[in-house]
Amino acid sequence: MVNFQCIDARQFLRDASVDDELFDCLIQAMLDYAIDPNILGLNIYPFVDDLNARILLHVNEYIDTLDESVKLDLAAWFGADFEPVGQVIIEQATSPLYFSIPDVILKRGSSNSRVFVEHPELFAGLDKSGLVLVSLVRGNSQIGRVKDHVLHYHQLLRRSFVGNMNSELIEELLAVEASHSGNIARIALDERRIMPEEQWLQSFEKDHVYGPKNIPSEEWLNDPRAHGTVVKGDFEGGSRGVNYNYVIVKCECRGDEESNNFLKHFEIEERVSEVCPRVDGKVLIRYFHAIRNLENGIFTHCDGAVKVFDEVSYANLLENQFGGNFGVGVTKDAIYRKVFRVDGEISSRQWAALALKWFRGNELVREFLEDGKLGYIDGACQGE
Known part of the structure; x- marks a missing residue:
């Protein structure tokens, strides 16, 4: 029975x-x-x-x-x-x-994993964040190739972390690397997955991420006085979707005031709502970091990462921020896994496209990029 x-x-x-x-x-x-x-x-x-x-x-x-x-x-x-x-x-x-998120894929990488046992040269080439040079895996927007194998990009690069690959983000990453001879892109692999190249079949997506139509002005991006933290939110869970409550954007200038040699750091981090689907019982939020050289008005670095919480630690984070302590630094106790980066000469348009496609589905990031009325950020202010 x-x-x-x-x-x-x-x-x-x-x-x-x-x-x-x-x-x-x-x-x-x-x-x-x-x-x-x-x-x-x-x-x-x-x-x-x-x-x-x-x-x-x-x-x-x-x-x-x-x-x-x-x-x-x-x-x-x-x-x-x-x-x-x-x-x-x-x-x-x-x-x-x-659909699980095992601990092994949240770490830098293991020499005993299926991918790195088969291709130890990739493990030897990992940077401190566990990223491999895109040039070593002959990548396209969906998979990497090494010898006669197909390697899959990291699970946290998948749409909603469990779907098909976020191929438009990776396509943008590859395009940024190819746009300048000195640019170098790195990406995280899913070291659990490997298959014969001859058997791989390409998939096709029916929906696309467009834009952003406008981006912050070069004047604003290059102004060292435009700094601080801004919170842009949809606190009612309304027309912009119920999965994301708000995003935090932090701009900070670091450098030598006497020589006027400043680097401007941009950080974007999302906050998901209670109804946003969890993955394997975990709360996953995306983080984006970029560095701009104000002397020549060029971004020199962009990277994307995921921060992983259990429900209790995420609730504590939100409670702390509702008390007015907004900022991206307060999430440093989370499990942190970087999944891509690119260094070199990155245009403002490329920076915006990488950010938008990394935060695919979170329209609040698009609204920040397309706002056009950013002005000067001074301290923490709550958006609409």
Whole structure:
């Protein structure tokens, strides 16, 4: 008798005699080929679908042994309205592992990981943040290539951290590197995933990030007096979406006042709302940092990172900021993982495009970039 009060999808597979080794092979194949649970069984990659079919055979044979009334309850329990219940159970069993954010990918990198065991020269070339030179992986906007392997970019570079790759961001990163001979781009890899190059299939996106239409003026960007912290918010969770409450933009000038040799640092960090989907029980927020040389009016550095919180530490952060302590420095206790950077000569337009595409989906960043009325920031002020 199936106990629907305590059953979960993974336990159901065990009851159906699906051994852990076969299940683990399916999870690894899904990661390697970037097949999320919702598209299992669509015959995109035969190797993955063969593993799925072997598990599905066990599941269906087990379901056939159940009473008809139990089968109906089973479909209702697992929400199998439009797909065969066996496939839905596999999807639900694989989802927690496929979409997880394991500790290993939040660290600099491990020499024992699948990618770096196969290509130790990449591990040797990691910078202190765990980034690899884009030029070493012959990258395009979706994947990297080394010898006869396809390597996937870091999971935190995926749309909403779990979807397809944020290919427009990576395309912009590659374009910035190619725009000047001295520019150097680096990117984080997902060291769990590796697949044969000959089997890779390109995906196509139907939606795009456009803009920004306008960007802050060169005068404002180059003015050392335009500094401080501004908070731009949608505190009612209204027309600009319910996932993001506000973004914090910090501008700080550092340098020698006598020689008038200033570097202006720009930092942007988002705050997500209670209804913004969590990933693996974690709160993930994006951070962007850029440095501008005010002497020649050129950005020389841009990087993007993700800060990872549990619910308690994130609630403490928000409570602290609601008391008036706005700023990006207060998140330094979070787990921090940098995922891309570029150094060299970066135009204002390229800086704005990188920021906008990194914060894909957060329209508050677009509004900051397109505001045109930034003026002089003095201390912390709350936006609309």
